[in-house]
Amino acid sequence: MAIIIPKLTVAQAATIINAIITFLQYSIGLALVALLLYCIPPFNSANSWSVAARQVHTSLWPVILRRTHTYASTRVNFFSTLSLISALLVAICGIVVPLGLKQGPPVHSFFHPINASFIQDTSPLGLATSPRQDFKFGRICGGISQVLCPGNTPETINRTEIPPSVFETFSSTPHGPFNMEFRRYFINNGGYNFSMAKAQIGIVQSLILQEGIFAADGLIIDMTETPGIGFSNHTIPSLGDGSTWSQEMFWLEPVTTCVNTNLTIDYIRVDEFGVDNFNLTDRGGFANLTTEYPQLSRDGQNINLYEHAYKGAVLGNFFTMMGFNNMTRNESFVGKTYLLNRSSTSYTIGDMTTGDLSFLQNATLGDPDTSCRGFGGADNANITNVGVQCGGFAGPAQRTDGGDERIPSMNSTWTQSIHVCASTTRASIQTVTFTINSTRDLRDLQITRKISNTSVLWAVEKTDLMIRDVDLFWGHVVDKYESDPSLWTIRSNALYVPAGGSDSWGVTGAGQPSTVPAAAWAKVYALSSLSDFDYSGKTNFALLTKWQSLLAKNPETGNAQIRNLIWTDMVANSLVGTETHSTLVAASLEPSVTYDLRYAIPLLLLFIIWVPSFLASTFILVLGRLKVTYLRDFIDHTAVGRLALGDSALAPVDMRGGSEPVHLNEGSWRKAVGKTIVSFRSIINVRRSGGETFYDKVPKSPAASD
Structure with a gap:
């Protein structure tokens, strides 16, 4: 049988118990002495009087009545008073000191290898994942006509199998293209009528509104300010009371930089759907447009995304300005408005439109062309041509009349800023630390990650094929491949994924899950073509509120963050990791307590009295002085x-x-x-x-x- 007492911690309950015990300890002594004196007969033996006197003088009655200290000597009074103070401090310590105790964080014991077992994801994302046994990697090459894939011979041009040498190279570590598979797939004819595993791209469970780092089937998903995904087929150590462990994990993360065009779309809401004064406003994008042609460095893996976005913004503003009757920058000024023709566009009020901004009078601002991306489909596929996607971005609508954005009203004024963004995918090796209690549920995993600055060997297939014809294999390989003539290699703590056919055509390569990141960027920069999920916030008001809050913090980084989160959601719904650990170096979790030292002040005072007293008495007893x-x-x-x-x-x-x-x-x-x-x-x-x-x-x- 147990008693439940609400609104009390263990330390508070212990303090109350100590206070009650202390009160009983002293009050029962006073009560028993009073009863003794009342019941004692007038005639007793000498020993009886001695015992009675001892009971009286060891109780609190002499302290309360103060009868024995009146004429005592200074030394006797000093030690008597010190004893009284010590007794009071002991009582106070018994009550106050336990209040400082709190439940502490779990601490781990020593790390040691331990068997690990697979843990099933029961979320919608895990339940929708296709079985792995029928998945098969493959590849076809040629964007317009079939060509020979890297590593193949002319005799194998009509085959989709990965050459053993290529598979061996990029499987030499678990941090490469063969550590990921399509989450959902079906076997069907791919390009050139080859039967292959094709991705079923779709949003099984949108994770866009979740916060923090969490686990899903085959992945670690980060939806914080630095989003990304790590690949691992989750296993958990067999420790019943909880455990903690770390893993080196293959990590993909979106990287985006946005540049403000200093152009905005402004309008007045007249009802739920209609607007008035639908204008493009020059905030300096035309009037202050630079006269210098923007440069784009060609420094391979040392990519500068700002240069890509800035070039796209400058050229986009220029062509948009030309769309207004070949207007020049001198004909505009900051604050000038240009009436937009809404009849020729399907633009929806408040829609977070990207890619197609055709209503901006012949604007090419949203066209991800070669000038912004830095490559074209006819360029050579290699390690220096990084896969970059560019596009214009009309951000979420923000209210400008001071009203609440959550309550649109008649005649309220709104604006949408236009940015040009450039994005790419970065691969790295990161240390992910897991902690779990005694349960076996992925939702109970506490996860942190740390970016590894260790330089490793990255490799990319070497070929003379054009970007539109091939999706190169890439990944972390063992050191013996550093001088392999069939590879481009680089030692770095990260690799920017090279451009391939999936970047040019905006589709996922059959049999090649490593093409999903590029295809996801193509969709991110053409949101109007997506029907799987409403990322614009047009029908998802919680999502719209999240986008607005990101922009309110910082327009440039907020716009980039929106792009990165959408990409992460798409890729997490499309890929699954397959690396499995049957043994993990883990430590069991043990309970701990924390203590607030302020509650130890009475104990400190007691120690100040106890230490010299104990040492002095021990000294005189040990040396025979007493x-x-x-x-x-x-x-x-x-x-x-x-x-x-x-x-x-x-x-x-x-x-x-x-x-x-x-x-x-x-x-x-x-x-x-x-x-x-x-x-x-x-x-x-x-x-x-x-x-x-x-x-x-x-x-x-x-x-x-x-």
Whole structure:
């Protein structure tokens, strides 16, 4: 049977219990002494009076009544007061000190290898994942007509199998293209009528509104400010009370930079769907347009996405300006508005439109052309031509009249900023740390990740094919391939994924899950063509609110963050990791407590008294300066029974040093009892020297044995 008491912590409950016990401890002593004095008969043996006196004097009654300290010496008063303070501090410590205790975080024991077992994901994403046994990697090459894939021979041009040498190279570590598979797939004819595993691209379970880092079937998904996905077929150590462990994980992350065009779309809401004064406003995009042609560095893996986005923004503004009757920058000014023709566009008010911004009077701002991406389909596929997607971006609608964005109203004014963004995919190896309690549920995993700055060897297939004809294999390989003539290699802590046919055509390559990131970027920059999920916020108001909050923090980084989160959601719904660990180096979790040192102040004061007292008493006892036999004699001869019978070694001494006892009359005993000098020093001195005591020489009376 248990009692449940709400609104109390364990420390608070322990404090209440200690307070009750302390109260009982002292109050029961007072009560029993009072009952003893009430019930004691007027005639008792000497030992009985000694026992009764001991009970009275060890209780709190002398402290409360303050009767014995009136005429005591300074030394006796000092140690008596110190004992009282110590007793009070002990009582206070018993009540206050436990309040500082709190449940601490779990701490891990030592790490050691331990068997791990697979854990099933029961979320919609996990339940929708296709079985793995029928999946098969493959590849076809040729965007317009079939060509020979890297590693194949002319005799194998009509085959889709990956050459063993290529498979061996990019399987030499678990951080490459063969560690990922399509989440959902079906076997059907791919390009050139080859039967292949094709991706079923779709949103099984949108994760866009989730926060933090969490696990899903085959993936670690990060939806924080630095989104991305890690690939792992989850296994958990077999430790019943919880455990923690770390894994080096293959990681893909979106990287985006956005540049403000300094153009906005502005309008007035007249009803739920209609608008008035639908204008493009020059915020400096036309009037302050640069006269210098934007440059784009060709530095391969040292990519500068800002240059890509800036070039797209400058050229987009220029062609948009030309669309208004070949207008020049001198004909515009900051704040000038241009009426837009809505009849020729399917633009929806508040829609987060990207890709197609044709309503901007012949604008090419949203066209991901070669000038912004930095490559074309006819360029050579290699490690230096990084897969970049570009496009214009009309951000979520933001209210400009001071009203609440969540409550649109008639005649409210709204604006949408236009940015040009450039995005790519970066591969890296990252350390992911897992902690789980005694359950076996992926939702209970606590996950943190740390970017590894360790430089590793990355490789990309070497070929002379055009980008539109091939999706190259890439990944982390072992060091023996560093000088392989069939590879481009680089030592770095990350690899920007090279451009391929999936970037040019915007589709996923059959049999090649590694093409999903590029195909996802193509969809991100053409949201109007997506029907799988409403990423614009047009029908998902929670999503719209999230987008608006990101823009409110920072328009440039907010726009980039929107792109990155959409890409992460798409890729997580399309890919699954297959790397499995049957053994993990893990540590079990053990409970701990934390303590607030403010509650230890009474204990500190008690230690200040205890430490010198304990050390000094130990010193005089160990060195024989005080003998235990003296303590026993002192107890015996200060007993009230011996004093009453005159059998005690205590004797009054004259102030002048005489040995004759002082005779007191009955009227002056109250005053004299506090001033008369009573000596026990002879026993102290003799006991210190180990000789015979005065008490040993006194004849024993028959009453002494009573």
